[in-house]
Amino acid sequence: MSNQRPISCGLDFCAAPNLSNCLLTANASKYEFICAPLVHPLFKREFICGRAKNRAGPFTRPDIVLCSSDWNTLIIGKLSPHIKVDSKSPSLRKNSEEALKQELALASHLGLTGVTFKLTKGIKENANLSRIICDTVSSICSLQIWVQIPMENPIKQASSYREEDCEGIVENPWEWWNGFRIVCDYNKKVCVALIVSHDLPDQEEIDRWLGEPVRCLIFPTTLFITNKKGYPVLSKAHQTLVKKFARLEVQFILTGQNRYQSITYYHNYLEYLWKNCASDGPIERYARGYEDYLQSPLQPLMDNLESQTYEVFEKDPVKYTQYQTAIYQAISMIAATPEDKNRKLVIMVVGAGRGPLVRASLNAAEKANQPVKVYAVEKNPNAVLTLQALEKDLWEGKVTVVSCDMREWNSPENADIVVSELLGSFGDNELSPECLDGILRFLKPDGVCIPSSYTSYIAPVQSSKLYNEVRQHGEKDKHSLAHFETSYVVHLQNKYDIAKPQPLFTFRHPNYAPFTDNSRYETRVFKVRQNSILHGFSGYFDTILFNNTVLSIKPSTRSPGMFSWFPIFFPIREPIQLKAGDEIVVHFWRQCNSKNVWYEWCISKPFPGPIHNPGGRSYTIGL
Numbered sequence: 001m002s003n004q005r006p007i008s009c010g011l012d013f014c015a016a017p018n019l020s021n022c023l024l025t026a027n028a029s030k031y032e033f034i035c036a037p038l039v040h041p042l043f044k045r046e047f048i049c050g051r052a053k054n055r056a057g058p059f060t061r062p063d064i065v066l067c068s069s070d071w072n073t074l075i076i077g078k079l080s081p082h083i084k085v086d087s088k089s090p091s092l093r094k095n096s097e098e099a100l101k102q103e104l105a106l107a108s109h110l111g112l113t114g115v116t117f118k119l120t121k122g123i124k125e126n127a128n129l130s131r132i133i134c135d136t137v138s139s140i141c142s143l144q145i146w147v148q149i150p151m152e153n154p155i156k157q158a159s160s161y162r163e164e165d166c167e168g169i170v171e172n173p174w175e176w177w178n179g180f181r182i183v184c185d186y187n188k189k190v191c192v193a194l195i196v197s198h199d200l201p202d203q204e205e206i207d208r209w210l211g212e213p214v215r216c217l218i219f220p221t222t223l224f225i226t227n228k229k230g231y232p233v234l235s236k237a238h239q240t241l242v243k244k245f246a247r248l249e250v251q252f253i254l255t256g257q258n259r260y261q262s263i264t265y266y267h268n269y270l271e272y273l274w275k276n277c278a279s280d281g282p283i284e285r286y287a288r289g290y291e292d293y294l295q296s297p298l299q300p301l302m303d304n305l306e307s308q309t310y311e312v313f314e315k316d317p318v319k320y321t322q323y324q325t326a327i328y329q330a331i332s333m334i335a336a337t338p339e340d341k342n343r344k345l346v347i348m349v350v351g352a353g354r355g356p357l358v359r360a361s362l363n364a365a366e367k368a369n370q371p372v373k374v375y376a377v378e379k380n381p382n383a384v385l386t387l388q389a390l391e392k393d394l395w396e397g398k399v400t401v402v403s404c405d406m407r408e409w410n411s412p413e414n415a416d417i418v419v420s421e422l423l424g425s426f427g428d429n430e431l432s433p434e435c436l437d438g439i440l441r442f443l444k445p446d447g448v449c450i451p452s453s454y455t456s457y458i459a460p461v462q463s464s465k466l467y468n469e470v471r472q473h474g475e476k477d478k479h480s481l482a483h484f485e486t487s488y489v490v491h492l493q494n495k496y497d498i499a500k501p502q503p504l505f506t507f508r509h510p511n512y513a514p515f516t517d518n519s520r521y522e523t524r525v526f527k528v529r530q531n532s533i534l535h536g537f538s539g540y541f542d543t544i545l546f547n548n549t550v551l552s553i554k555p556s557t558r559s560p561g562m563f564s565w566f567p568i569f570f571p572i573r574e575p576i577q578l579k580a581g582d583e584i585v586v587h588f589w590r591q592c593n594s595k596n597v598w599y600e601w602c603i604s605k606p607f608p609g610p611i612h613n614p615g616g617r618s619y620t621i622g623l
Helices: 019-028 068-074 090-110 127-139 173-183 203-209 236-246 264-275 282-287 307-314 319-335 356-368 381-393 432-438 464-471
Strands: 009-012 033-037 075-078 114-118 144-150 190-195 214-220 251-255 345-350 372-378 399-403 415-420 443-450 453-462 502-508 520-527 532-546 549-552 568-578 583-592 596-605
Touching: 009 019, 009 264, 019 033, 033 068, 068 075, 075 090, 090 114, 090 127, 127 144, 127 173, 127 190, 144 173, 144 214, 173 190, 173 203, 203 236, 214 236, 236 264, 251 264, 319 345, 319 356, 319 415, 319 443, 319 532, 319 549, 345 356, 356 372, 356 415, 372 381, 381 399, 415 432, 443 532, 453 520, 453 583, 464 532, 464 568, 502 520, 502 583, 568 596
Parallel strands: 009 033, 009 251, 033 075, 075 114, 114 144, 144 190, 190 214, 214 251, 345 372, 345 415, 372 399, 415 443
Antiparallel strands: 453 502, 453 532, 520 583, 532 549, 532 568, 583 596
16 A cells, blocks of 8 residues: 655755756656755855955855745755854854854745754754754744754764763764754754664664654665665665654655666655555544644533534444444343343443444344344434434334433333443543443343443653644633643654553443442553653553453554544643653543543652643533
């Protein structure tokens, strides 16, 4: 199967005396854009003092050598490598500041998509550079900054490197990037151009980059090896790397000397990898366009779902098959007793929607050769119209449609089986516990609930993308921190899992506890594997429908092909810097009153933080 968009691959030029010829060369070789210096290296400027200070004439080519659309779409500008704005020499620093500002202003004037430069040191040596870039992206609307970061520190890559000689000195390049973007206040226009190395870092380090705004991968031509047919290919490890980053829809840049008959060969090979590295299954088709897009969780008790929402969920190829299996197992178990074998079993489908669980119940009963009577209970009057039409045309008296909130219904008889699909992305966040507790009085003492239990899970996550999305999500009529105190349903892509998910809240049905209390409070401790940044917590759930029939969106046990639920995301107000070996201690509450349910959360370690959403001030789930 193929990726969703064509490959975007650029060709890097160390110098471009004739920009039009460079573009012709790239285009003839199938490359979509080029990287070229904004200023010829011979035209180094001196603003403070020096022989070039009073040099007459332009410092670079005029804008009219290309049309505006070519500048906008085909060129990534390279900043001059001689710029040293953090130099200890006052004259060199001042001169570099002026040169950098001049080149950034030129890039903005030309309408370039972005400019790029190499970062070679940590924030202590780049504070002034970070300040100037931050000022630029804060004032210029469209210009992106592609910060080139090596995957491995060049010192570590050098053949003379010995770990015992440099222990504690060789800083991971991710630390360079992390310090730089923090000073730039996580501006979304500052992104990463990751320089791929010969020797790749360990898997955990690579995965950490998946939580960063990686715009492109830079491949030196020296990385490619020649296959039996004489064409350039990448090693298995580098192919796996491309597949990992393809889901972020990165671009590629080829740099270095051509070592084959045609430089097109590199593009052809990268295009081949690109087309074959992303599956096009049910989840991918359903989630297309929703990657890392924040959505408000559904509130089916407060709001009636639209027809389109029902239609999408009914197409899930896994969910209703599993439900039908669970219902069949429950019917078979109950019918195994002699007194129940020939009588009609009563099945209540509560929250019936447009009837998929009613169909699953009838199919299961037919398979078990067991007579049943089905009640389809639904509060949405518009969905009830569909149920009534199906009752009349297809279900032939086997189904009784009830237009009512399940919690207010007075059933004429008790149920053998209660079936519902009230689960949200966090299990209980669509108030399944409250709804099912409300109809417990109609379940026979030995009756069955489907689902019989469900558990939520949380995991600490790093994602600059999600942090910026939440930061821009504020609403004028809400609390100033409301966007950071709200949970979001989101198809997670651009993220790094700092630790594996742990179970949080579990609910079981039927709940015969003498005192019903669906509030919860739990504390979880996560061990940090490597230096990272905490931006929030991803949430998942799994459910036991009946016996061994399960559904799950937890990554390690996810039901293959199921797309009815995206994960949930709980943000935190301020990113937290984490060190390898740190412990994250997080506290989660599920709070309830007569009108609402809401979550509160806070962190007590490695640094104590404020309670998010106290008293449900920013977000509640209405009963």
